[in-house]
Amino acid sequence: MKPVDWFTQVLEVAAALAAAPLFQGWVNQCRAWLQNRRAPPLLQTYRGLRKLFHKDAVIALHASPLFRAAPYVVFSAMLAAAAIIPSMGTRLPFSAAADAIALVGLFATARVFLSLAAMDIGTPFGTLGARREMMVGFLAEPALLMVVFVTALISATTSLPVMSERMATQSLALSPSLAFTAVAFTMVLLAENGRIPIDNPATHLELTMIHEAMLLEYSARHLALMEWSAALKLFNYACIGFALFIPWGPAMGGAGPFALSAAIPALALKLAAAGGALALIETLSAKLRVFRAPEFLATAFLFAVLGLLVHLLLGA
Amino acid sequence: MAATPFVLQLLNALAALLLLLSFAMLAQRRVVTLVNLFAMQGALLCAATLLLAWRTGEGNLYVSAALTFAVKVVALPRLLHRLIRRLGVYWDTEPLLNIPGTMLIGVLIVVFSFGLAQPISALASTATRSAVGIAVAVILLAFLTMITRRKAMSQVVGFLSMENGLFFGAMSATYGMPMIVELGVALDVLVAMLVLGVFFFQIREQFDSLDLEKLEERGGER
Amino acid sequence: MIATLASPLDAILALLGVWLVIGVAGLVRPMNLRIAGRSLFPLGALCGLAIAAIAAASLGLPVERIQLPIGLPDLPMHLRLDALSAVFLVLLGAAGAGISMFGAGYFRSGQGTPPGLLCFQYHVFLASMGVVLLADDAYGFMVAWETMALSSYFLVIAQHRLAEIRRAGFLYLMMAHVGALAILLCFGVLQGGSWLFTFDAMRAAHVSPLWAGAAFLLALVGFGAKGGLVPMHAWLPEAHPAAPSPVSALMSGVMLKMAVYGMIRVAFDLEGGLAWWWGLVPIGLGLFSAIYGIVFAAVQTDMKRLLAFSSIENVGILFTGLGLAMVFRGAAMPTLAALALLAVLYHALNHAFMKSLLFLGTGSVLHSTGERNLGRLGGLIHRMPWVAWLTLVGALAIAGLPPLNGFVSEWLLLQAFLYAHALPYPFVNMLLPLCVGVVALVAALAGYVMVKFFGVVFLGQPRERSLADAHDAGILERVGLAWLAFGCVALGLAPAPVVAALSHVGVQLGVGALPHNGAPWWMLVPFDTGQATYAPSIFAGALLAGILLATAMVRVFHHRRARRAPPWSCGFGALTGRMQDTAEGFGQPIRHLFTPFFAMRRSLPSPFDAAPRYQVDIGDRFWNALYAPxxxxxxxxxxxxxxxxxxxxxxxxxxxxxxxxxxxxxxx
Structure with missing residues (x-):
């Protein structure tokens, strides 16, 4: 590992930390534009975080240490995920510690801690949210794993940076199996990040919310960490999508600092486009009833399975 | 990985989309959408035929592409839409098997037909032979669509989709059937459609419904 | 030290003898809790640790045999220690040590079997499992197998005054005997006309493919019945909750692995000429058991039943991996076969630790609250922090979350599945990759079940007043729990040495070995570094570093003020413990999604009911269709x-x- 690789690694994590709220702000802004509302400033998410960090924390009387520890665990899991995903360069020293399957596991760990923390206070909303989150989770995880599996089959590896490199250099220009898998991945992204067909990030209507219901009892710095992790999660998912399906841009192999400096604008461009697309999808679709969520995610799973089958048959 | 020519990649992509549409038809509960999906399948088929014609330079294929377009994209869907409007059948009732179950069987059918098509595609000498499996899958999935529906209307669409699969299979295995056969089949399909249309009205007058369960109830009476 | 004095096999036999002696010593003063419980059980635990250590040390050594002049005049008992036996002996000793330690503090005098008798049955149970693992002829195997079944039966009915426990025990005994019969027949087929019942004769015998298949099916029925493979699972969710918790832990964590051991022994060692496609049978049954078990676990309201169903799931996964290894071996793909077998062995070890830990955790809860029903528990993390946090480790591990141990075996199994498309058989090479979806679904559902289990029992507010008197586990119990939790963490953080040790089994059985790739000891690399790597210690270190970083940042740059207030709950006000989501509520999405699995009877209250009660009974379709008639x-x-x-x-x-x-x- 050369020093530049370590530099890329640190830069990636730092960029994820810094840019994740920005990306969320960007999605919110696009959404507002598309819905003919006045958009909040781009930096509003940062202001929100800053405000929360400065407040005094209020913790429920009978909260256990688990409740206070969970934000840190979730946040740390998202940071670790950001360190694995090759968003700027593919020679990441840390990525050998975990492959794509471990990444799926990492997201599951974060989800379990989030749900456990939501159950800790024992309010009806918290447990309801935890239950729903776990339901969406257990449906989304197979679909996500199937996506990983198809891309792993195509690139003959489960190591995310190597996958990304091989995807970037493969000879096929048009791959239906990858296209199907990308659709599946997008659906999983929507579900896992509490986006519109499954959950509404803007709602605070008790009976329909999932993610927000779990955070109801959090305040101040804990809430800030949770919201920051949610932003990081969205950012991470977007970067996984880039690494698998739009792999061009990051510094490949042992490329030097120049490639890295080209990777940053490429990532920014991709994020801007992805944010716009996400806002468009959210604007165009309506929220599903909770019990339609399984159908939605089963469709995602089916897409991934079709991608697998088409790949096995056509080799494409 | 050996580089595949772009046209073939495109054909493969079309084949994959065809398969996707078959699954969409399997899952679709609205009859109107079902017909639209069928039209889209026809359009894809037409595009695939055109591409193949361009690549192989066989004039016959241009004619069959035109025929596909005229019959399956324009004529039949219009006919079906009119029937739907006149009969007032917009929704299929709850399918016989729930959707995830149907999808699961569908996936198994695809695996089965891919395995089945392996020897066929090994025999075929065409460049598109790997698509034979998809053609078989489309046929069997259309069959499944017919089995899991209650309304006669959706069954007819399933039947027509099956014909699409046959057509695609012939095309990818041997670059299309002889012209005369193709013409005959197209005519057959049209006539069958007309006959079925008349049939629908008869059924509805008799039973006040297009639900096939009514027919089953009458089965025992003679 | 003992290993240097005598050969490992002798030492292990001596230690098994010590277990028997401890058991008999319990009979001297059967009513004396202090002797039987507090001192004999820890001795047994030490003995287990020694067995585990010796067996682990023997892993690289050549096969060792011995004949003991026990039994009928002309039929000496053949014993044999090879890598496969050694791995399961490690499992037995190490998991048994934790359970014994816990048991030392757990058993009380009172109703049911006196503690001394329990001590005897318990140690006979342990020793008989040891002999099962060492036996090298059908006689010795069957005698030990039946001793194991009988001693565990008596342990199950320790509370024999309760009719339902007697019924559960009877069901267990019956299934155990049906299974034993099938195994006996299997050995009868395997001897192949030589009428010699040593395992060596079976290895040498030539059995026609048809008979080999029959023997394999018989073994699958026999060992499947012991392991709780669907549809032979009916006894498991009855017997495991009925037994005292350390016994449940021993049965679920260790005894079920004896079935896996037997299956591996038959399929990979004794039977030579088995066609590859027989492997599809355990894959199919295993996947079905896995999904069946976990779906049923998700709707349970009794915490021990929930864990019992989760055991069915895990046994299903074990059999799936076993079948996969058979298919790969038949297709002459030794590396992948070795990988799948490794996944099975690793998961067996993992499950022994995590399931024992969870069962013991429920034991502590049961002792301190007297409740098994999830609907009457809650908030115990405040009253029983030791038990809660240690159980949390087990729950996270069994949910297959990195960096704990459950994830490692799941990862290995998924890696094996990833290459199933390279199999030279049509249909199968497409179906098996699809099975990944099922494995993933099961793993994700396990997460759901564990959130339900842990969340409802330990988090939230107490659902009953009486829970306020709950007390934490005693020191001996804590030691047992901590040992098992330590095992979960250690197996999770250092998989590469474990894998290196386990791969002796594949080599010795002639299945295959993983390639040497010069990976460092902290990194798990099944093939080569470009394909897949997993370094959980680094991974866990990064997680920890992230946590510390976040904490430090928050503390340094901001403040750490916090005040306590009543929960907000959208301003809803007066909250009681009864308003939380229940175990039934948690099962509801699963009931909804997997309706065809259940034979459900639901009674909804009418709107005019003064005291409305909602009740749902979830029956087992297999019970109705197969057992009831x-x-x-x-x-x-x-x-x-x-x-x-x-x-x-x-x-x-x-x-x-x-x-x-x-x-x-x-x-x-």
């Missing part, structure tokens, strides 16, 4: 035989006369 059938059969018994002396004399005539006619 069996009873009347056997009754009728027995009725037929009863017709012969007239109770009149002349009728019996008539039988004797008829028999005599027939025999005379035959002989003359």
């Amino acid at each position: 069996l009873g009347p059938f056997i009754d009728r059969l027995a009725g037929g035989f009863a017709a012969l018994q007239r109770g009149r002396i002349s009728v019996y004399l008539l039988y004797a006369l008829a028999t005599l005539c027939v025999l005379l006619a035959l002989v003359l």
Whole structure:
């Protein structure tokens, strides 16, 4: 590992930390534009975080240490995920510690801690949210794993940076199996990040919310960490999508600092486009009833399975 | 990985989309959408035929592409839409098997037909032979669509989709059937459609419904 | 140290003998809790640790055999220690040590079997499992196997005054015997006409493919019945909750692995000429058991039943991996076969630790609250922090979350599945990659179940007033729990040395080995570094560093003020423990999604009910379809035989006369 690789690694994590709220702000802004509302400033998410960090924390009387520890665990899991995903360069020293399957596991760990923390206070909303989150989770995880599996089959590896490199250099220009898998991945992204067909990030209507219901009892710095992790999660998912399906841009192999400096604008461009697309999808679709969520995610799973089958048959 | 020519990649992509549409038809509960999906399948088929014609330079294929377009994209869907409007059948009732179950069987059918098509595609000498499996899958999935529906209307669409699969299979295995056969089949399909249309009205007058369960109830009476 | 004095096999035999002696010592003063419970059980735990250590040390050594002049005059008992036995001995010793330690603090005098007798049964149970693992002939194996079944039966019915426990025990005994019968028949087929029942003779025997298949099916039925493979699972969710918790832990964590051991022994060692496609049978049954078990676990309201169903799931996964290894071996893909077998062995070890830990955790809860029903628990993390946090480790591990151990075996299995498309068989090479979806679904559902289990029992607010008196586990119990939790963490963080040790099994059985790739000890690399790597210690370190970083940042740059207030809950006000989501509520999405799995009876209250009650009964379709009709059938059969018994002396004399005539006619 050369020093530049370590530099890329640190830069990636730092960029994820810094840019994740920005990306969320960007999605919110696009959404507002598309819905003919006045958009909040781009930096509003940062202001929100800053405000929360400065407040005094209020913790429920009978909260256990688990409740206070969970934000840190979730946040740390998202940071670790950001360190694995090759968003700027593919020679990441840390990525050998975990492959794509471990990444799926990492997201599951974060989800379990989030749900456990939501159950800790024992309010009806918290447990309801935890239950729903776990339901969406257990449906989304197979679909996500199937996506990983198809891309792993195509690139003959489960190591995310190597996958990304091989995807970037493969000879096929048009791959239906990858296209199907990308659709599946997008659906999983929507579900896992509490986006519109499954959950509404803007709602605070008790009976329909999932993610927000779990955070109801959090305040101040804990809430800030949770919201920051949610932003990081969205950012991470977007970067996984880039690494698998739009792999061009990051510094490949042992490329030097120049490639890295080209990777940053490429990532920014991709994020801007992805944010716009996400806002468009959210604007165009309506929220599903909770019990339609399984159908939605089963469709995602089916897409991934079709991608697998088409790949096995056509080799494409 | 050996580089595949772009046209073939495109054909493969079309084949994959065809398969996707078959699954969409399997899952679709609205009859109107079902017909639209069928039209889209026809359009894809037409595009695939055109591409193949361009690549192989066989004039016959241009004619069959035109025929596909005229019959399956324009004529039949219009006919079906009119029937739907006149009969007032917009929704299929709850399918016989729930959707995830149907999808699961569908996936198994695809695996089965891919395995089945392996020897066929090994025999075929065409460049598109790997698509034979998809053609078989489309046929069997259309069959499944017919089995899991209650309304006669959706069954007819399933039947027509099956014909699409046959057509695609012939095309990818041997670059299309002889012209005369193709013409005959197209005519057959049209006539069958007309006959079925008349049939629908008869059924509805008799039973006040297009639900096939009514027919089953009458089965025992003679 | 002992290993240097004598050979490992001798040492292990001696230690198994010590277990028996400890058991007998318990009988001297059966009612004395201090001797039987507090001192003999820890001794047993030490003995288990020693067995585990010796077996682990013997892993690289050549196979060792011994003949003991026990049994019938001309039938000495053959014993053999190879890598496969050693791995399962490690499992038995290490998991058994934790359970014994816990058991030392757990057993109380009171109703049911006296502690000394329990101590005897418990240690006989342990020793018989050891002999099962060492046996090298069918006689010794069957004797040990039946001893294991009987001793565990008596342990299950420790509370024999309760009718339902007697019923559960009876069901268990019956299934155990049906299974044992199948295993016996399997050995009968495997000897292949030589009529020698040593395992060596079976290895050398040539059995026709048809008979080999029959033997394999018989083994699958026999070991499947012991392991709780669907549809032979009916006894498991009854017997495991009925037993005292350390016994449940031992049965679920260790005894089920004996079934896996037996299956590996038969399929990979004793049977040579088995066609590859027989492997599809355990894959199919295993996947179905896995999904069936976990779906049922998700809707349970009794915490021990929930864990029992989760055991069915894990056994399903074990059998799936086993079948996969068979398919790969048949297709002459030794590396992948070795990988799948490794996944099985690793998961067996993992499950021994995590499931024992969870069962013991429920034991502590049961002791301190007297409740098994999830609907009457809650908020115990405040009253029982030790138990809660240690159980949390087990729950996270069994949910397959990195960086704990459950994830490692899941990862290995998924890696094996990833290359199933390279199999040279049509259909199968497409179906098996699809099975990944099922494995993933099961793993994700396991997460759901564990959130339900842990969340409802330990988090939230107490659902009953009486829970306020709950007390934490005693010191001996804590040591047992901590040891098992430590095992979960260690197996999770250092998988590469474990994998290196386990791969002796694949080499010795001739299945195959993983390639040497010069990976460092902290990194798990099944093939080569470009394909897949997993370094959980680094991974965990990064997680920890992230946590510390976040904490430090928050503390340094901001403040750490916090005040306590009543929960907000959208301003809803007066909250009670009864308003939380229940175990039934948590099961509801699963009931909704997997309706066809359940035979459900639901009674909804009418809107005019003064005291409305919602009740849902979830039945097992297999019970209704397979087991329930069996009873009347056997009754009728027995009725037929009863017709012969007239109770009149002349009728019996008539039988004797008829028999005599027939025999005379035959002989003359």
